[in-house]
Amino acid sequence: MNPPVKRRKRGRRAATKKTLEIAHFWAGAEQEPVNSLIRVFEKKNPHVRVRQKIMNWWTYTTTMKREIGESPPDVMVHDIGENLLRFLEDGELLDITEMWERKKFYDVFPEWIKKKCSYQGRMYLVPSKYFTYAVWYLTDVFKKHGVKPPKTWDEFINVCRAFKESGIHPIISSGDGIFDLFMNLLAQVGGASFYEELVRGVESWKDPRVVETYEILRELSKEYMYPHPFGFNSPMAWVKLNNREAAMHLQGDWLNGMWQREYGYTPGKEYNYFLLPPIHPSIGRVMVVGGNAWAIPKNARHPDLARRFLEYAGSLEAHTLMARKGMGILAHKNVPEQVYDRISAGLRNELSKHPTVHALGSALPLKITSMIIMQNMKIVMNPDLKRKDIESLTAEIDMVAREHRVLRSLSSLRGYLSG
Incomplete structure (x- = not known):
């Protein structure tokens, strides 16, 4: 057996x-x-x-x-x-x-x-x-309203104006997307060298170029942005863009893959992008990465x-x-x-082809980015702020940045002495 x-x-x-x-x-x-x-x-x-x-x-x-x-x-x-x-x-x-x-x-x-x-x-x-950032749009929306992707800042404002007159919100953004818009505007206004020195603490957040950036953000949010961006997050903003509730969305290039996988769209056919145009010709285009x-x-x-x-x-x-x-x-x-x-x-x-700067969300300590987000909210929710009010807001960012540098220096000194 x-x-x-x-x-x-x-x-x-x-x-x-x-x-x-x-x-x-x-x-x-x-x-x-x-x-x-x-x-x-x-x-x-x-x-x-x-x-x-x-x-x-x-x-x-x-x-x-x-x-x-x-x-x-x-x-x-x-x-x-x-x-x-x-x-x-x-x-x-x-x-x-x-x-x-x-x-x-x-x-x-x-x-x-x-x-x-x-x-x-x-x-x-x-x-x-x-990754980098671009302004994204659905091609049928641009075609319906007879609009072409802008190449200069004046053309961009004209495109925003044309969409507004046609009854569609030109720009959609979320609360966190406002931060992305701010840093991309800052790169265009100040240029790569100023931006990087601002991050390193060499330049001051009270600089007129930061104030100018906030003035541009204020005007865009007041005249051309979908209302109450702090009431929804980035995925919700993207849904609103796909529902044709707004025409343009500045966001990271991950939207490219998301459109392909979630909607089955073909790049360059149902959707496309353009780079945020330079604001000052003397500075040219700077890309955030x-x-x-x-x-x-x-x-x-x-x-x-x-x-x-x-x-x-x-x-x-x-x-x-x-x-x-x-x-x-x-x-x-x-x-x-x-x-x-x-x-x-x-x-x-x-x-x-273009100068690049590092995204503020990962280039700055959380303490400073949190203060910037707070000031962004004040700018967008109070579109009638005057320049002196904006200067006060940038002074608050600068104070937090200086405090952080002092604390970092003290921490480094303690480490050196204890070593």
């Missing part, structure tokens, strides 16, 4: 899989390229199951510092910029310099992104994508698996996959131009 055959229990293999938790803010229509990346990674690593922890950007940015202290994910994504210093100064991210050297990442990412991924000569992040990168919290449960994920996420294969899936402009320099859609390729080309 043959001995009984032992049968393997179903699910045994699946039970041995290790779970890699990845935290990010690419939710909703932005999530599919990340899903594609994860599917390929899991296929290459069949013993790994990826669990995504997804939050909206504002929640993520304000809570992730606490999250990695209490219950850190294995991998996190973050905007590159000033806000990363909170993690780096406290030693909360894993040093991955060896990975950069072994995978030759130094050779394939733009210089400005490499600098943002380093701290005190060591590397802590792997770049994912970078930002970037996202992957990192490993120091206390991650599975640091070896996290390293494996970052190695793949930084590869040309992964970046090409994400570009093909409509993630936007990927950071890897060798992604072939033909895998980008028409709009991403166009924006990538524009960025190579």
Whole structure:
């Protein structure tokens, strides 16, 4: 009599899989390229199951510092910029310099992104994508009202006036979108050098160029903006744009992929974009950019698996996959131009031609951005403010910025003395 055959229990293999938790803010229509990346990674690593922890950007940015202290994910994504210093100064991210050297990442990412991924000569992040801003519109709306994309600031104001006279709100923005509009206007009014020196604390927020920026924001919100922008968020603003309740929306280039995935639209056909026109010809066009990168919290449960994920996420294969899936402009320099859609390729080309500045949301500490958001709200909700009132508001921003610099200096001094 043959001995009984032992049968393997179903699910045994699946039970041995290790779970890699990845935290990010690419939710909703932005999530599919990340899903594609994860599917390929899991296929290459069949013993790994990826669990995504997804939050909206504002929640993520304000809570992730606490999250990695209490219950850190294995991998996190973050905007590159000033806000990363909170993690780096406290030693909360894993040093991955060896990975950069072994995978030759130094050779394939733009210089400005490499600098943002380093701290005190060591590397802590792997770049994912970078982004910029544009004014987006539905082509049938422009065609219906006989309007063409403007190339100069005067033409832009004329387009706003034409839409208003036709009975449609020219501009739609949300409360957080007002912040994006403000920093793009600031870049055009002050120019790249002034903008960057303002961020570094060399220039003053009381400067007349900041006041002029707020005067322009005041006039746009008073004359041409959909009412009560602080009453809804960015997804709601985008819905209103798609409902033809407004004609134009200044937003990040992630709208490009969202239109393709949620509506099935073709870039350049049902929708398109134009760059915010220069305000002063002597300054010309300045484009605002930002970037996202992957990192490993120091206390991650599975640091070896996290390293494996970052190695793949930084590869040309992964970046090409994400570009093909409509993630936007990927950071890897060798992604072939033909895998980008028409709009991403166009924006990538524009960025190579114009000066760029870093988005304020990641270039400034939260304390300063919070004050700017508060002043934005006062400007938009009080359109009859005089110049002297605006000067008082910019003086308040400047006071907070100066206090932050003093506290940072004292903190650095304490660190030096204790060392």
